[in-house]
Amino acid sequence: EKKIIFHPKMLPAIVISDPELTVGLPPHVTAATGVDAFVHCFEAHCAPGYHPMADGVALEGMRLIADALPRAYDNGKDIEARADMLSAASMGATAFQKGLGGVHALAHPIGAIFDTHHGLTNAILLPYVMRANRRAIEGNCETICRLLGLAAPGFDTLFEWVLSFRTRLGIVNTLAEIGVDVNRADEVATKAKGDPSDGGNPIELSVADYAEIFRQACVGELG
Template identity: 35%
Template sequence: MSTARLAFAPLSYTGWGSLDKLVPEVTRFHAARILIVTDPILEQIGLTDRVKHPLVEAGLAVDVYTGVVPEPPLEVGEALVAYTREHRFDLIIGLGGGSALDLTKLAAVLAVQEGSVSDYLAMTATRTLSRKGLPKILIPTTAGTGSEITNISVLTLPTTKDVIAHDFLLADVAIVDPQLTLSMPPRVTAATGIDALTHAIEAYVSLLASPTTDGLALQAVRMISQSLPRAVRNGSDKEARTAMSHASYMAGIAFFNAGVAAVHALAYPLGGQFHLSHGDSNAVLLPYVMGYIRKSCTKRLADLLNALGGNSAYVSEEDASIRCIEAIKRLVAEVGIPTTLQQFGIPESALDALTDDGVLQKRLLARSPMPLAREDIRAIYQAAFDGVIAEAP
């Protein structure tokens, strides 16, 4: 058996009410000047105050930065890093979805480096990170991205996305409190939930999968398939929200260690060129990518069918893998996400440009159980446009 490299954030708190651990953890770092990175909507609905007020009452100086936008472009990252360097904070707290958490990781690490953010992007890097940076505490308010547990920060470029990836970006503390997800509207609940499902499924079929990541991925799929439709239908369902937060966290650990592959590689151009959210981009591609590569991982897909609530016991492995793809597509539709590129308003004329950018994501494509050439990627985009599952020839 090959050796598996496993990495984890140093400390996590999970469960209802775990936000109560924030002040003791901040105090442990002897930080006096705190920056909270969040988005304007969370400030408007009062979630930011739930983090800020206990810190202020503890005698700490707290600034709030609300310049976070969905799928943040490079210039948003550059602006936050400049702000962080100028104000000399002791600790940074990220509060929000994946965009806020990714930007927090970026700012905390690059605050103590030289050069610009673009100098460290994976596809064009001219510098390497040399210092760990400021302490960072990550608090997700969605159940899907897994950003609180990974070492990656994603930024949007003019036509695609790129990342900075390094263990320096790992959270010092992650606080996963399902209570903070109650404010998520159904559409965001659905998109982030399918994002978590994608993380788990891609981790399970990844070439870098291990027994540890397999267990986490399968349990995440079980919990998501049972709880996501409930959370979408009733955002106040405490049990469903709790299950989704735990599942997202587990899927995050699984994909951080095993990696994601072609779904994410092809999703990045959708976000870059058409500004689809990351969750929607993954959701619309997930059944078509898995359908195309099905023959390279039939046994794993049969396992996933069982985790999705199906039963592979009385059918062939081949049939079970086909039923798995069908179950994935049904779940995406059940939670209200469009299941074709056409339904997102993406024209067929864009498929070649999407393919051009998709082939550049070599870091992600390398983990796919089936090698994908340019013609394969083009065929997957075509399948997602037509809404018909197509298998590799």
């Protein structure tokens, strides 16, 4: 099992984010952890509830990541890109006090059961969960599209951008490609429904919904 252990007194008093310490991070880890930071911001922005400060921080985090992550992926010694990514990662962690959602609810048990990389798991799952949440996040997607300067703002535009962004960063499309067994859908789905992140999803997902999203992500069913 993967559990979240949290208490205010566990938070550090000071954080030193030094981009030089991340220069040696390999491209595939840079991509996976970077998209994880994007998912933190995206899920926080789409989480229900009123928290305009978290929304603002999440939006700026996504803007930074969209620009800086491909640069850091291409050239790990790009200090400005690395610095922007550290800032965006911290912003994602700040924003998700508002909540996370189905991507993380699934990624936690998948990581526990199959020992997958957390960031990579989130990166693979993102479009599958986006599609499940479509009716509740249309407005969020339009806002994010405008922020990223994408033409024809809306769900479909952002969905296609996410797919292209993953491809640009070498992220595979299915969970099966990282060793996840589709036959454990019920187990994963039950654990996902019990994960704290489930409460932040913009619509209520049932165990059956999680099982179907998991199956789709294993076989690559995005149509």
